[in-house]
Amino acid sequence: MDALASLLEGPRARAAFVMRSSFDPPWSLRIRDEAPLTLVAVVRGGGWVMPEPKGGKPVAPRRLRTGDIAIFRGPDHYTMADDPATEPQVLIEPGNVTTTLDGEVLCEALSLGVRNWGTSADAETVLVTGTYEHESAASRRLLRALPPVAVLGRGEIDSRVLDLLVDEAAKDLPAQGAMLDRLLDLLLIAALRAWFSRSDAPAWYHAYGDPLVGKALRLMQHNPAHPWTVASLAAEVGVSRAALARRFTELVGEPPMSFLTDWRLALAADLLHESDATLESIARRVGYGSAFALSTAFKRHYGRSPRDHRATPDERSA
Known part of the structure; x- marks a missing residue:
């Protein structure tokens, strides 16, 4: 087993959290679910990510455009927004509990159907999020090698896997969870393989x-x-x-x-x-x-x- 394979042996999706999110500006989400690994793909529109590494050096905001994929290494918190200046409006806590800054639960209020939430189904920006909420010991060495956020541009990976995940996320069929787990795994493999092959990947790789x-x-x-x-x-x-x-x-x-x-x-x-x-x-x-x-x-x-x-x-x- 090589280093990348051992990374994926740990965060293998098991009933992973997969959700399609739709927002019109201004929008800002502060994510502090502390999941070990999260993948966010921009299906439509775009936005910014602001990592908040614990005890590390500040990380500059990163722009995300249509087709881009961001991989977040937990348990660091981060913010996603239409603009870096937009103040957070929604908090996402462990267990993917979604609230306002005052603690009001928003899961039902912003529901748009099966695995779909946000302000409008035809909103300007659409994101698909896949969250691995657990990790194994064998992956920790490699998770430590990832930066707080790794961004893959459109064209760096085969978009067909993302298209399948987006399509399946809206369905509610038998064994749908297993289907989404495997598609999320494939998308993560493709994204990590592309990132690890770049010059800014760790020297040991x-x-x-x-x-x-x-x-x-x-x-x-x-x-x-x-x-x-x-x-x-x-x-x-x-x-x-x-x-x-x-x-x-x-x-x-x-x-x-x-x-x-x-x-x-x-x-x-x-x-x-x-x-x-x-x-x-x-x-x-x-x-x-x-x-x-x-x-x-x-x-x-x-x-x-x-x-x-x-x-x-x-x-x-x-």
Whole structure:
């Protein structure tokens, strides 16, 4: 599994929130639902996005035009509006509860039919939003690599997937939720693949294209149970240990063994929720010699024991 695939293993849509929104100016929505990942596509009209990264540097407003897609990395808040100067009129809280600034619930007042809300069905601006409300441990490393907002311009991805999602969002047929989940996944895959291929994507992603480092990354990800060392990886890719360590750290941003540790523990975290396998069995599958060794590393990395992690409900199925 490559880095992008592992990102999508986490936020795989399960009863995802999909909604078509229609607004005439002036309009402004302040989104603070704290979802880990949200995709917004502009079907008609346009607007601006104003990210509000927590503890980070201020981010300049970004313009969105018809056909553009924005990917928002949670749990940061952000505002979408017809103009950066328009004051927020609507708040979107966790659980997609929509209220006025005074707390009045607007879900029914602005309803325009199945998965459709706003001020007018034929409004100047139409948005389609798909929200992934949960994430898995294996995706956190990659979600951290995303900026507060990534914008894809019209033409950077195949618009046919978006057209299908827009069309299906208005339907209410059997298994409609499953259909929307899969279409949202496809649109997200297309958008992220396009963004990660650009020059402003993280340096480590481009490392997969390096003949040496890319091979080392795939060896570790495809076979985490193997007792990898820098020396054994170097032998597999055909360079010296020092040369691999230097180039890997330069391109990925951390040493090979640090990357491997994070990868193994993320996989273990998922297996604890996804299976009834014993801790000893999981330890062997992800490259630890014993349950004790895995438990020690897991608690140091995540701040809680594997047992406590397993006892916590899997947020992805909430």
